[in-house]
Amino acid sequence: MGVMIITPRPPEPRAAEQLPAAHDRVYRTLRTRIMHGEIAPGTALTLRGIGREFEVSMTPAREAVRRLVAEGALLLSSSGRVSTPDLSPERIEELAALRALLEVELASRALPRAHMALIDRLTSINSVIAEWVQKRDAVGYIRSNLEFHRTLYLRAQAPAMLAMAETVWLQLGPTMRALYGRLNRTEPPHYHRLIIAALKAGDEPGLRLAVRSDVTQGLRLLVR
Amino acid sequence: MGVMIITPRPPEPRAAEQLPAAHDRVYRTLRTRIMHGEIAPGTALTLRGIGREFEVSMTPAREAVRRLVAEGALLLSSSGRVSTPDLSPERIEELAALRALLEVELASRALPRAHMALIDRLTSINSVIAEWVQKRDAVGYIRSNLEFHRTLYLRAQAPAMLAMAETVWLQLGPTMRALYGRLNRTEPPHYHRLIIAALKAGDEPGLRLAVRSDVTQGLRLLVR
DNA sequence: ATGACGCCCATGTGATCACAAAGCCCGCCG
DNA sequence: CGGCGGGCTTTGTGATCACATGGGCGTCAT
Numbered sequence: 001m002g003v004m005i006i007t008p009r010p011p012e013p014r015a016a017e018q019l020p021a022a023h024d025r026v027y028r029t030l031r032t033r034i035m036h037g038e039i040a041p042g043t044a045l046t047l048r049g050i051g052r053e054f055e056v057s058m059t060p061a062r063e064a065v066r067r068l069v070a071e072g073a074l075l076l077s078s079s080g081r082v083s084t085p086d087l088s089p090e091r092i093e094e095l096a097a098l099r100a101l102l103e104v105e106l107a108s109r110a111l112p113r114a115h116m117a118l119i120d121r122l123t124s125i126n127s128v129i130a131e132w133v134q135k136r137d138a139v140g141y142i143r144s145n146l147e148f149h150r151t152l153y154l155r156a157q158a159p160a161m162l163a164m165a166e167t168v169w170l171q172l173g174p175t176m177r178a179l180y181g182r183l184n185r186t187e188p189p190h191y192h193r194l195i196i197a198a199l200k201a202g203d204e205p206g207l208r209l210a211v212r213s214d215v216t217q218g219l220r221l222l223v224r
Numbered sequence: 225m226g227v228m229i230i231t232p233r234p235p236e237p238r239a240a241e242q243l244p245a246a247h248d249r250v251y252r253t254l255r256t257r258i259m260h261g262e263i264a265p266g267t268a269l270t271l272r273g274i275g276r277e278f279e280v281s282m283t284p285a286r287e288a289v290r291r292l293v294a295e296g297a298l299l300l301s302s303s304g305r306v307s308t309p310d311l312s313p314e315r316i317e318e319l320a321a322l323r324a325l326l327e328v329e330l331a332s333r334a335l336p337r338a339h340m341a342l343i344d345r346l347t348s349i350n351s352v353i354a355e356w357v358q359k360r361d362a363v364g365y366i367r368s369n370l371e372f373h374r375t376l377y378l379r380a381q382a383p384a385m386l387a388m389a390e391t392v393w394l395q396l397g398p399t400m401r402a403l404y405g406r407l408n409r410t411e412p413p414h415y416h417r418l419i420i421a422a423l424k425a426g427d428e429p430g431l432r433l434a435v436r437s438d439v440t441q442g443l444r445l446l447v448r
Numbered sequence: 449a450t451g452a453c454g455c456c457c458a459t460g461t462g463a464t465c466a467c468a469a470a471g472c473c474c475g476c477c478g
Numbered sequence: 479c480g481g482c483g484g485g486c487t488t489t490g491t492g493a494t495c496a497c498a499t500g501g502g503c504g505t506c507a508t
Contacts, residue, residue: 272458
């Protein structure tokens, strides 16, 4: 049996040059939004809503959401609804322990390769962080803070390990926002200076301790 | 303008009780297949092929593949083709280091909660492993070996950390098959006995060393 | 024999629709 | 005034199709 329906509109002809697929664009945008804490914990998302915002159909929206769910950035309820996770204190502690484990190792591996150019760059990022702190801008703070860590860890030449660390950041994203919104800092992160000092001195135990402290410090406040 | 087409077949009415969604069934099946080394490195997969095998359309196949790509279980070429990854020696070493990092921590956390029932269970799994070794069954070996580790780590009560460890197993799956196919063992894993002994003795340093050795041992052979 | 060219088919992408179930809201009854 | 029920709406799921692209393979020229 046949039915009279409208011919589906052909997909937007992508420009000749390799332009990122729609689902990838949606994925990347949502990912950085979540990682930077721009979405509060427990926020509900809908496929049609995402499609509307990015002017795509449900299909690419679904694929982007699936990827994010697989990475733990979004929570999938039993009925298929998706939302940003609202982490339990136990889960937060566990993720903080993971950050410590992974990032201490990454920093340790980066240490032998850390030259002056890297240290200058870290110092510069650190002063940007100070500006965000002054402006009480939580999202800017988180973004620059992560950039500080990523810049250091890139020197470790350990892409799989860095990817895992980023996955943890992603899972903590919405919670981080809640954290840095709660405590209103007035000073830039203390431990970043210790990290830089240890890098300059080539002091591996000091570096490990400084990274562990920096990573653990903030999250501990949130649990209480 | 309208076109005469056939009405799409309505989706198979899922039974009243909550039966897993098609994309989830496909995902889980492919996941264990990859993790257990049932697929050789570099094998190409197609959405239509997966759909045919599982008797579903491309849509659930695509979602399952996306999840697996996000977990690093599959590699997505720039043109969108998917295949199991063929890891470089550097990547293998990095993943082995990740296994060591994560699993030593998991074992250490499981130690205080490890009672006799757990040790009995591990011993039993270990003898199953010996059987697979005798039969020269690589897939059975890998499956039981992972079961040994998972059984231990479940006691750590650290779901996020265990999930990360499983992600690493997943990425190593196809490579593991190549490894255990290359060397034909004749004896069950030596370090598993050391792990069990350390658990019985409550010897934390010994446990950490045994786990690290067990995890590192096999992969080192492959790199050469 | 070998290399390049070109055509065809296989494959991924995205839009759209039908359907079921879950959520939500409003009104009704206690 | 509060709890409950029913219907309407929203939402996810899966099937299908049109289209563009890229790979594979055969052919032809050198």
